[in-house]
Amino acid sequence: MSRSFLTIPIIAGVLILTGACARSVDGVRLTVFDCGIIGVNDVGAFSLTGDETDVRELFVPCYLIEHPSGRMVWDTGLPLSMAGKGRLDDEEGYHLYDRSFIEQLADLGLTPADIDLVAFSHMHYDHVGAANAFTRSRLLIQDREYEAAFGENVNPYFVPDLYLALADNERLVLSGDHDVFGDGSVVIISVPGHTPGHQALLLRLANTGNVVLSGDLYHFRASRALRRAPVFNSDATETLRSMDKVEALLEAEQATLWIEHDKALAETLALAPSYYD
Numbered sequence: 001m002s003r004s005f006l007t008i009p010i011i012a013g014v015l016i017l018t019g020a021c022a023r024s025v026d027g028v029r030l031t032v033f034d035c036g037i038i039g040v041n042d043v044g045a046f047s048l049t050g051d052e053t054d055v056r057e058l059f060v061p062c063y064l065i066e067h068p069s070g071r072m073v074w075d076t077g078l079p080l081s082m083a084g085k086g087r088l089d090d091e092e093g094y095h096l097y098d099r100s101f102i103e104q105l106a107d108l109g110l111t112p113a114d115i116d117l118v119a120f121s122h123m124h125y126d127h128v129g130a131a132n133a134f135t136r137s138r139l140l141i142q143d144r145e146y147e148a149a150f151g152e153n154v155n156p157y158f159v160p161d162l163y164l165a166l167a168d169n170e171r172l173v174l175s176g177d178h179d180v181f182g183d184g185s186v187v188i189i190s191v192p193g194h195t196p197g198h199q200a201l202l203l204r205l206a207n208t209g210n211v212v213l214s215g216d217l218y219h220f221r222a223s224r225a226l227r228r229a230p231v232f233n234s235d236a237t238e239t240l241r242s243m244d245k246v247e248a249l250l251e252a253e254q255a256t257l258w259i260e261h262d263k264a265l266a267e268t269l270a271l272a273p274s275y276y277d
């Protein structure tokens, strides 16, 4: 093949990288932790039929974002009480959580007291499982999620015992998107519908490029392809609007979507202690 054939894709690659570097910040790192597996017997609750996906296992991640101005944890996995117990079967499937998020942070020489900021895509049990450990971190939460989690009428799908220790945390209550460190490298994206104050996270990484952590906007690749909102979502119409918002963001940012529960994706990622920068 002559050199000229190679020129166009290389130029395109450079342009995309340059765009990514424009607002990325050197020294920002994203670490992904294995915070459990959920086995699902029936995908009906996700508004999918058994024929539409053959996936029956959901990966449960935790994330650490290290920025020159501070450390942030995004989602904290399955309940700590499940860690180290082996496979726990129930009527709907099972849970399996090998080593707790706290133990895995300790592997990196960190304790919860070293974490400046804590945020959750939403307050379901499989995202706030270690929340109570982060009482010294500043909580970043949407106003509607705060109300649903700590207000008078707690969302019936939330398990307050898992996060109530955060009630007195210093907090920043948000009502929309939020540029966490003020430099565009880490941006909370308001995408309500799965829960009232559900949010995703845009990361502009210098070498990896732009990545969006989905929260539970989608649980399965088929949820994205077929635009399906689980039956337990707080608002199906809002969910579809949020899907449109994220799909437009991915396009505009040339970003890669990481569906948090996508086990097949997780198997391709470099987990802790590796990191993405």
Ligand SMILES: [Zn+2]
Residues within 6 Å of the ligand: 122, 124, 194, 216
């Ligand atoms: Zn959820």
